[in-house]
Amino acid sequence: MLTGHEEAQVLRLLVSMSKATRVLEIGMFTGCAALAMAEALPCQGTVTTCEINPALEGVIRKFFDKSPHGNKISIKIGPALDTMQTLHEEGKQFDFVFIDADKSNYGNYFKCLLDKNLLAEGGTICVDNTLWNGNAYLVREERDETMVDAHAIPEFNQLVADDDRVYRVILPVRDGLMLIRRKIDVDGGVKP
Template structure:
């Protein structure tokens, strides 16, 4: 189940169990709670099932990511705890592939690589001369990702940059690089900084698009502050603040789609507003 609506499905499940175990609850209400939980599950399964299938190379990455022992991997490489939930997944990978194709991008930037699922999906949409530069702070992931993407005919389009993302972005700015499409899926605390840097430093090319993952953040974005999941640290406040920052930025338009854990699409107003 997509984590962006998990809080909703959890509450629906609680309501169902409460209705089934409480006295004097009308049978129609019990049946209604059962139907709500079933509809939520059927909805997600249908949406995912109707998406075009991912490539065999994407499926290989997904299978590995879902079955790998990430606790052991972190211990072996002295890395923070990772999880398969950090991966974009098949449905979002196909969505990104479509977006990159629709934007007719040739230069793509990804901030936050993990196992390369999104990077490869976007590379699959690029022309032969296109490039995806994907950034991550964890060096051991580079070898892992190259093992998978190099098996794909699109793997040669992917370049990996290891290091703190803001330092990497500064290097791109110094080189005068610009990108047609940017996908942000990294540390949530820095989403605001990444967004500001891309616009303020001109890294987003004219007509460019920014796409950000996890903007619903397990439902924490739309929950009252006192009900947010404190075990996730400051990110439960950082992501809602980021969404509001973008929504209030007069330079851009933003829409948020309830795809998996929430995806936002951001473009400059000058590229969206029609001409009179």
């Protein structure tokens, strides 16, 4: 499923409610989500979006440039984990992260965000497709094994559930949105 109008509205609302100024999107594709989140940011806000397909950059950039908010969006082409490593080396942190890329790497993106401290204190991660046509909650024998990554989403959901550094909830919007928030240590810092 593509991020459509309904999900874009939810993302815009979440970014606005969180008072985010720095957004990271992992998986741009149509650019709808990136633009919706950019619209919710203040003038100095930024969206950094990671996309693997270089052919999309020029097409989507033209789309962004037609919007008064398109200048807030920077497109990074290449494998998302490589881009995230570069962002870490540059000392970047993000208030809000939206993940909607290759499902088999969801766990790696999640771990990278927390382990490399790319998610700012009080930041939120929003992950798309976490209900994945029911495969997220069906027992293994009932899952649609013809679907690519039929096991990736249930495994990701379990990884997040087992991580005591975060709170999480799944919203039944389209194919499921998981909201993940890093716990704050009793001493005031983020939980390691």
